[in-house]
Amino acid sequence: MPEIVPITTTDALAALCGAAREGPYVTLDTEFLRERTYWSKLCLVQMALPGRDGPAALIDPLAEGLSLEPLYELFRHEATVKVFHAARQDLEIFWHEAQVFPRPLFDTQVAAMVCGFGEQAGYETLVKKIARASLDKTSRFTDWSHRPLSEAQLHYALADVTHLRTIYEHLAAELARTARHPWVEEELAVLTDPATYRVDPETAWERLRTRSGSARFLGALRELARFREEFAQARNIPRSRVLKDDALLELASTRPANHDELGRARLLLREARRGEIADGILAAIKRAAALPPEALPRPEAERDGAPVNGALADLLRVLLKAKAEEAGVAQKLIASAADLDAIAAGARDLPALRGWRGEVFGQDALRLCRGEIALSARGNAVRVVALPPRPAAAD
Numbered sequence: 001m002p003e004i005v006p007i008t009t010t011d012a013l014a015a016l017c018g019a020a021r022e023g024p025y026v027t028l029d030t031e032f033l034r035e036r037t038y039w040s041k042l043c044l045v046q047m048a049l050p051g052r053d054g055p056a057a058l059i060d061p062l063a064e065g066l067s068l069e070p071l072y073e074l075f076r077h078e079a080t081v082k083v084f085h086a087a088r089q090d091l092e093i094f095w096h097e098a099q100v101f102p103r104p105l106f107d108t109q110v111a112a113m114v115c116g117f118g119e120q121a122g123y124e125t126l127v128k129k130i131a132r133a134s135l136d137k138t139s140r141f142t143d144w145s146h147r148p149l150s151e152a153q154l155h156y157a158l159a160d161v162t163h164l165r166t167i168y169e170h171l172a173a174e175l176a177r178t179a180r181h182p183w184v185e186e187e188l189a190v191l192t193d194p195a196t197y198r199v200d201p202e203t204a205w206e207r208l209r210t211r212s213g214s215a216r217f218l219g220a221l222r223e224l225a226r227f228r229e230e231f232a233q234a235r236n237i238p239r240s241r242v243l244k245d246d247a248l249l250e251l252a253s254t255r256p257a258n259h260d261e262l263g264r265a266r267l268l269l270r271e272a273r274r275g276e277i278a279d280g281i282l283a284a285i286k287r288a289a290a291l292p293p294e295a296l297p298r299p300e301a302e303r304d305g306a307p308v309n310g311a312l313a314d315l316l317r318v319l320l321k322a323k324a325e326e327a328g329v330a331q332k333l334i335a336s337a338a339d340l341d342a343i344a345a346g347a348r349d350l351p352a353l354r355g356w357r358g359e360v361f362g363q364d365a366l367r368l369c370r371g372e373i374a375l376s377a378r379g380n381a382v383r384v385v386a387l388p389p390r391p392a393a394a395d
Contacts, residue, residue: 004154006044008063014070016047016057021074023050025081027164028102030090031144031157038232038239040093043144045071048161056162058154062147068098075102083168085109085123085160092197101192108164110187111171114180116328123160131166135159183356187333201229205297208245212253213299219291221252223284231280242277244269255285313344316365318375322382323361334361343369 007013020026031044045068048056061068075082075094082102084090086109094100112121117129127133139156149157175181190196205218205225212218228242243251247267256262262282263273272278317340324331335343335352342350343365353362364384367373371390376383 004058004158006058006060008060008066010067010070013059013066017070017074019055020047020049021077021080023080025050025083025168027083027161027168029084029160030093032093033145038236039096040089041145042093042097044157046157046161048165050165056158058157062145072098072100075100078103081106083108083164085164087191091191095194095197103192105188105192106168107188107191108167108171111175111184113330113333114183115171115174119330119332126167127163130170131163133163186355199229201226204229208249210249215293215296217252218297218299219288220255220285222297223288224248224252224281227280227284243272251281307345308341309344312369313341315368315375316340316343318382319365319368320361323364327360329360
């Protein structure tokens with residue numbers, strides 16, 4: 001194997017990015033750490049230019065004095081497509097670091113799901129199916145912040161962008177053949193929306209799973225989750241270092257009023273029983289206790305409106321499976337289980353009912369809800385059957 005020397009100077013990075021701007025596309029990936037921080041720590045950027053033997057390089061963002069501005073200039077250069085696989089975490093890093101998104105963007109995972117490669121269009125799967133190659137994954141779990149990186153780590157990282165060239169060219173051609181590029185663009189618009197990466201402490205509680213419908217419990221849950229999010233963001237530490245989810249749920253239920261009661265919490269970390277975290281917990285519980293009834297969160301069933309029609313939701317699942325197989329598109333790209341429940345409960349302002357999803361699934365989903373179609377099974381196939389109009393009700 002040839003020796004790989006990562007780029008560690010701004011001038012070398014500028015030269016690489018200058019060459020990349022001359023091409024139609026460039027493939028990119030990142031390696032990062034997030035176990036010890038709230039925000040991901042960027043440790044390595046991989047880049048490959050077009051061609052089977054085109055230049056490929058590793059960029060070391062931890063190198064002293066290296067500025068990533070030439071890379072961000074490439075991101076702003078709209079004549080060159082920036083190709084990633086499963087780009088969401090990569091884009092979150094670049095948005096947090098520099099408030100920049102790569103444009104135009106192409107995500108091979110999204111494209112593969114549109115092109116019939118199934119629900120889990122992983123990079124290794126696409127390398128095998130499209131590039132007809134295999135990956136050495138021995139360096140998958142590694143500390144990318146450690147220097148120097150081994151040759152095995154460097155070769156592992158580079159493989160994440162070299163095979164991506166073949167995958168991109170194949171998927172781009174398939175999208176051109178099927179005229180489905182606009183389908184991918186709808187997904188990429190979400191990935192390049194800053195709101196996608198904005199964590200609002202006010203709504204952090206909604207990600208926690210709980211069966212309690214008590215408004216007072218939910219009020220304490222909301223205030224505790226808000227405190228945890230603000231504390232973790234301000235100090236760039238993981239949420240779990242402040243409060244684990246199970247401890248947060250316990251505190252929302254017991255609602256201790258002082259340090260002695262807080263000290264009896266079973267699931268609380270030792271560090272959270274005193275100091276700033278303990279004070280913040282008690283203050284959050286106190287704020288929740290002072291809320292008037294009308295300011296408390298509502299249980300999920302009340303927030304969502306009408307109850308879910310379980311039988312209709314099941315029929316929508318069957319319809320989605322049939323329509324996804326017919327179109328050769330991953331089901332979860334069209335609609336989630338929560339979307340189907342919402343449609344069955346009467347929701348109509350959903351992406352699953354608009355645009356290309358509406359054409360593939362949404363229009364028939366609404367017809368099914370209105371009783372205008374039925375589903376018929378023959379062998380392994382599910383068919384949509386139009387029903388005769390209902391007779392008008394007698395006066």
